[in-house]
Amino acid sequence: MNRKNALRIGIGIVIILFIFTFGYVAYRITSNIVKRNKEASFDTYELTDREKEYLKERYPEDEDNIEAGMLHPSQYNHLEWVRLINNYLEEKYPGCEFVFVRHIYNGDLFGGLGKRYKSSYRENSYYFLEENSGNEFKLSQRTYEDGTIELKDNFYAYYIEEDYAAYYKEQLEQRIDGVVEVKISISREMGEECGSNITVEDVTSGKFDVRPSITIILATDGKTEEECKTYAEMVEKALKEINWERISEVYRYYFYDGTEEEIMNWKKGELKPVYYNNFLARDWESEDEE
Numbered sequence: 001m002n003r004k005n006a007l008r009i010g011i012g013i014v015i016i017l018f019i020f021t022f023g024y025v026a027y028r029i030t031s032n033i034v035k036r037n038k039e040a041s042f043d044t045y046e047l048t049d050r051e052k053e054y055l056k057e058r059y060p061e062d063e064d065n066i067e068a069g070m071l072h073p074s075q076y077n078h079l080e081w082v083r084l085i086n087n088y089l090e091e092k093y094p095g096c097e098f099v100f101v102r103h104i105y106n107g108d109l110f111g112g113l114g115k116r117y118k119s120s121y122r123e124n125s126y127y128f129l130e131e132n133s134g135n136e137f138k139l140s141q142r143t144y145e146d147g148t149i150e151l152k153d154n155f156y157a158y159y160i161e162e163d164y165a166a167y168y169k170e171q172l173e174q175r176i177d178g179v180v181e182v183k184i185s186i187s188r189e190m191g192e193e194c195g196s197n198i199t200v201e202d203v204t205s206g207k208f209d210v211r212p213s214i215t216i217i218l219a220t221d222g223k224t225e226e227e228c229k230t231y232a233e234m235v236e237k238a239l240k241e242i243n244w245e246r247i248s249e250v251y252r253y254y255f256y257d258g259t260e261e262e263i264m265n266w267k268k269g270e271l272k273p274v275y276y277n278n279f280l281a282r283d284w285e286s287e288d289e290e
Contacts, residue, residue, distance in 0.1 A: 042070040088151045092195045097131040156194040157186035167200050175238035180263050183215040216253040220274050228255040228275035252278035
């Protein structure tokens with residue numbers, strides 16, 4: 001009985017070794033074939049140092065080939081997309097230096113669900129850092145079924161947010177007291193029409209509908225919560241008077257108890273609003289129409 005078990009064990013070990021050896025040899029043969037095919041499909045291109053740096057981060061397994069300017073067709077196709085985006089940014093924002101941060105694939109609507117819509121497209125989002133300003137922003141690339149490519153970004157907001165906030169603060173101070181600070185945030189992506197030459201007037205006149213989010217910080221000046229709530233009606237009236245023909249995305253206002261200096265220099269968690277409200281500006285429009 002022991003001899004039979006030993007024989008079975010021995011046969012089992014031989015079979016396992018055979019399978020392992022055969023699998024390893026097959027793997028080596030397949031790997032070599034893939035490697036030879038891959039090496040045969042590499043072509044040499046002129047690459048800038050920045051392009052090499054980017055490609056090495058994306059394809060670390062081919063670092064030596066990339067350094068020599070040798071790219072696989074799929075890698076070169078990807079590089080062409082990157083060059084298209086870089087050219088778009090350089091023409092739209094001359095003098096800026098952009099560094100790629102990350103990429104998000106948002107979806108493929110060429111088939112299935114996408115067929116239910118008039119405009120089916122593939123969408124990719126690219127995030128960049130502009131070195132001079134330190135601003136990170138988003139660029140969206142849409143590729144439609146007919147091959148049309150649409151690029152939009154929101155870096156133009158860097159050129160408008162500060163001046164636009166100052167404009168809004170000045171307009172509010174002409175109508176109400178207690179305005180400490182106005183903050184503007186613009187995230188809507190726009191095409192070539194909105195570049196580094198955008199102005200406050202372009203937005204206030206309605207030429208560009210960038211839909212900013214507007215946050216207004218006010219001092220309570222000793223008001224109770226109920227008094228702030230009543231005074232908020234004056235705040236909202238003032239907001240409606242300022243370029244009401246242009247619909248913004250979101251309005252927020254906060255009443256804080258403290259001096260202007262204290263409120264401007266507060267750290268997170270130190271101050272809590274006595275009263276606040278936030279709403280979509282389009283909700284106001286609906287109320288006015290009623």
